[in-house]
Amino acid sequence: MTISHCDTLIHAAWVVTQDDSRRILEDAGIAVSNGFISAIGSWEELAPVWYPKRIVDLTKHLVLPGLINAHTHASMTLMRGLADDLPLMEWLTKHIFPVEQKLTPELVHLGALLACCEMTKTGTTAFCDMYLMEEHVGRAAEEAGLRARIGEVLFSFPSPAYASQDEAFDLVRSMKERFDGSNRVNTAVMPHSVYTTSPELLEKSMELAEELDIPLNIHLAETQTESQQSIEQHGLRPVPYAAERGLLSKRTLAAHAVDLTDEEIDLLAKSGTRVCHNPESNMKLASGIARVPEMQAAGIPLSLGTDGACSNNNLDMFSEMSSCALLQKVHHKDSTRVPAQQVLDMATRGGACSLDMPQTGYLAKGQAADLIALNLNTPSLMPMYNPISHLVYAAQGADVALTMVGGETLYQDGKFTRIDYPALREEIRDAAEFIKKQFEQGKMA
Ligand SMILES: [Zn+2]
Structure with missing residues (x-):
């Protein structure tokens, strides 16, 4: 058995790959290196051969392309x-x-x-x-x-x-x-x-x-x-x-x-x-x-x-x-x-x-690790018969638990990793005062 190293190994309950044959995987793994997917398949196959720097546990989640x-x-x-x-x-x-x-x-x-x-x-x-x-x-x-x-x-x-x-x-x-x-x-x-x-x-x-x-x-x-x-x-x-x-x-x-x-x-x-x-x-x-x-x-x-x-x-x-x-x-x-x-x-x-971004849009080996995960424990996503049905007819943006671009986690469980959201909120409130003034003046003009 050849051992390979990767940055991140994701363990997911479901993966909707959106690949050419629209494969949907259960109990699946995704290995990510340098922002790209190195391997995707069953957890049973991937877990013994991929040695990651970090494991992302999404075993209560559905993963799909961003x-x-x-x-x-x-x-x-x-x-x-x-x-x-x-x-x-x-x-x-x-x-x-x-x-x-x-x-x-x-x-x-x-x-x-x-x-x-x-x-x-x-x-x-x-x-x-x-x-x-x-x-x-x-x-x-x-x-x-x-x-x-x-x-x-x-x-x-x-x-x-x-x-x-x-x-x-x-x-x-x-x-x-x-x-x-x-x-x-x-x-x-x-x-x-x-x-x-x-x-x-x-x-x-x-x-x-x-x-x-x-x-x-x-x-x-x-x-x-x-x-x-x-x-x-x-x-x-x-x-x-x-x-x-x-x-x-x-x-x-x-x-x-x-x-x-x-x-x-x-x-x-x-x-x-x-x-x-x-x-x-x-x-x-x-x-x-x-x-x-x-x-x-x-x-x-x-x-x-x-x-x-x-x-x-x-x-x-x-x-x-x-x-x-x-x-x-x-x-x-x-x-x-x-x-x-x-x-x-x-x-x-x-x-x-x-967008002319062929490295995005589906999850497969060689594609960018741009993916999101929905929490399947949320009441509106239970029970689970058909992931595609849930994604279009039942899920909301609020069900997203994790967002990753190029292998980097940008958002997880309510927290942004790059943006200071509380500080941004204050700036938005100030900006809104200015916009409101312009709007009122525009109406009078
Ligand atoms: Zn437009």
Whole structure:
């Protein structure tokens, strides 16, 4: 018998691997070295041959790959609950944009740290984020230990981060350089949407993404209002317009993709464009119901996201999974639509595809040790017949007992290992006073 050494040996009651054959293991072991999985299999096989520096006892737990939130605006946690129950365009232009004009790098960083705490605590190990002064979101992700694909939001009007289009593109370049050496954070080019950007900005965004060889993210076809505006301004609906500007490709991740015709689903599928579905945001902002089964049937790679905390109003991916399945079932009046395994795939493997992070999304030898564990002793997870059913229909983020990224435990049993949460809480309370003032002034303006 050959003895091997590893950093960590996990002993778990259940492991939902999400590997190519979707293996579910009982009484299983995972050996982790240098942040990656060295072996995964039955505890009986692994325990005698792997000598670890530490053993993590998860024998009352279900282990699965960390969930991947493929579309969010992390710093918007600062504005959670500030303005609700409004139409999307009014909400965005009259309430959110005015406050955002007053944001500082410190506030963006603080909001992102709060988001990282919430995501870590509720089982998300990687997220894809678009915001202004995004470098400070990347900084927060590095501090919190989460993986992130980040991008400065690009508008055709000035933002607090840049005065002109050239400055905006310079910022994208410098962010790429800044995070090139990071083992947790990388970048993308992120034009906001077709309704906040000029044709030139869209075309140049794709040119820059190709030049830097990084992905491109955009909000696309979120509402019927967006479609009408696009027809008025460009004579085309958002998806054909994006195609004409050269925006649809394997490099592209489109958030929302709600208002789609059959031909547009075809366009997205043929171009290799990936889609992030955001059911709770779509419900809360009454944007509509994305055609998830049709997109799936067309072969569009699908992931799941919460969108920002103002339009959700949490970053809990367990809640998002449940909403995704339930919304499609009631919409189609067919309880067989979008089954649990498909939803879990979107939140794990689909997310890895959307973020271009192939080392994440499933647990297998050679993959990153990005995993989470749920406490199975909690009443709402008992009894256990089918782990996949529990993960989508019964579990909540609050059931997460451990979150690990790259073999490093970031959260366990109520405690964050990297972030001083009590101190952060105080800073958030102070920041909220400032935000409230800006909001009241914005309403009077
Ligand atoms: Zn969004």
